[in-house]
Amino acid sequence: MKIVIIGAGEIGFDLANVLSTEKHDVIVMDHDKECLSRVSSSLDVLPIEGNATSVKDLVKAQVGDCDILISVTSIDEVNMISGMIGKRLGAKMVIARIRSDDFTDKDSPITPTDLGIDVMIHPELSAAQEISQLLKRSSASDVINLADGRMQLIGIRLEKNSPLIGKSLIQYSEDYPDLTFRVVAIVRRGRTIIPDGSIKLQNYDQIFVLATTEDINSIVKTTGKKETELNSIMIAGGSDMGAMLARILCADKTKEWSIKLIEPDYEKAENLAIEMKDVMVLHGNPTDPDLLATEGISDMDAFIAVTDDEESNIISCLMGKHLEVKKTVALVSKPDFIPLAQTIGLDAVVNKKIAASNEIHRYVHQGRVLSVTELRGIKAEVIELEATPNSKVTKKPVKKLSLPSGSLIGGIVSDDKVEIATGNTQINGGDRVIVFCVPSDIDKVTKLFQ
Incomplete structure (x- = not known):
């Protein structure tokens, strides 16, 4: 399949990496020579230097002959214009990254299809929805809904006191004959294992277990962990993803969340406070340890760090764990940080690039493929x-x-x-x-x- 990716930033690079690994014919276009140099030196793709809104450059990138055009620059308007031109040139499917509420709102007078865009993706929204799922499973590092929610795949890190340490997967299954589940993958010291029944579980293994949704709580108990109710949430970072997460939780009618949100920009903090009456919005530096302590991070059930500074996200989450916060989740973008974060003690990490990749994947593998989901920190x-x-x-x-x-x-x-x-x-x-x-x-x- 011929795929043209416009934008060689973090999301574009990750998509190009995944799709070229799957043996697709991938072309990557960007105006930034440094980004293209990184792509050409690391991946088996064709780099094209050009302007995403130039018809001549899009023709040079063979957009008219491609099966899928994916426009994922950091600017919504560029993605929309390149998608419109690509559709006119003959691209069979156009996928664009658009974050503006003007187009995502159901009452919007203009829809993506009016602009020639077949699929609109919003990585930040997808990642925020993923965090909301993690908050409903306190013991899990990953939660993926499958089969319309009838099955779930959860990732669980085995601690030293887990009763499963030293047991083979066959023994694990035999010990719980009333439960039907399958351990489908294990991450051990950074290595991914697709296991057979004879493999024995070790300290700090991260296991991925598939089971029907109603059995998940019982599966969690077998690992020695306990599902606890998370109610009080502190969110560090109020722009984009932090605000989206707060909105998602406020809209959840199944329970009442107590939410504190810290935003460093005064005007944004003021606007969020006016918009979200059920959220305590604080103006301040969300990575300042003194502010976090003053605002009661030690009394929180969960701490979510989604600022643009991923190192600060990790450090502030570690502080939360030190103060015995039950669950910490950090936003990270560098692939190397994903396995490291859980190794050093964080409960979960989220990644916008993977969220975007998962959305796009099912359109790349059309036909009998209903969905493709990439797992964080695991091959x-x-x-x-x-x-x-x-x-x-x-x-x-x-x-x-x-x-x-x-x-x-x-x-x-x-x-x-x-x-x-x-x-x-x-x-x-x-x-x-x-x-x-x-x-x-x-x-x-x-x-x-x-």
Whole structure:
């Protein structure tokens, strides 16, 4: 598939990295020579220097011949104009990063399709929604809803006192015969393992467990952790993501949240205080330890750091953990910080680039691929596929399928039931199947379902 990415910043680079790894024909265009140099020296893509709003430069980037045009510069207007031109030139699908509420609002007089944009993505909003999910699962480092919410994949870090340490996955399953679940991936000292039943769990392993949503609380208890209610939340950083998170929590009618939000810009803080009556908005430096202590960080159930300074996010979250805050979540952008953050004691991290990548992925793998989700800090992805009636996966039970070595079938979803896959599970045509695999194996896996 030919894919043109406009914008070689953080999100564009990450997308180019993922899509080129999956063997797509990727072209990256940007006006910044330094960004393009980073792309060309690190990735197997074609870099093009040019202006995203220039018809001549877009033609040079072969936009008219591409299957997907992805415009992810930092400026909404540039993304919209390049998307409009790309559609006119012949791009089959246009995906644009647009953060303005003027276009995301359901009552807006102009829709993205009016501008020739097929899909609009909002990485900050996606990341804020991800944080809200993490706040509902206090013990999890990751929470991913699958199969329309009927299944969940959760990431849990095993502490030294976990009863699972030293047990094989077979023993783990045998000890809890009333629970149906599957450990689909393990991160151990920075290495990703797609496990078999014989592997034994070790201190500080981060395990990813797939189960039906109603069984998740019981699964958490087996690891030695406890789900606790999180009510009082402190958010460091009120622009973009921090404000979005506060709005999402205020709109949640299932519980009452007590929210403090710290914003360094006085005018923004004032506007947020006027807008959000249920949130205590404070003006100050959200990375100032004295301010955090004065405002009662030690009394908070959760501390969320989403400022633009990721080092400060990590440090302030570590301070929160030192003061026994039950859950800390930091916004980070550098890939190297993702595994490091949890190693040094943070509960969870979020990443806007991964949120954007997950949104775009399902449009890249169209057809029988229903969704693709990249996991943070782990070299594996979650794919939700639909099996065609005569595909190879419907011919044999799961244990006899010739799956690539870096892949594993986790769950099966049909109209009337949800089940965790075992070796004897039979996949039928029309079933939705949840598969875990390394990025390089995605194409091999999807061919088995066609």
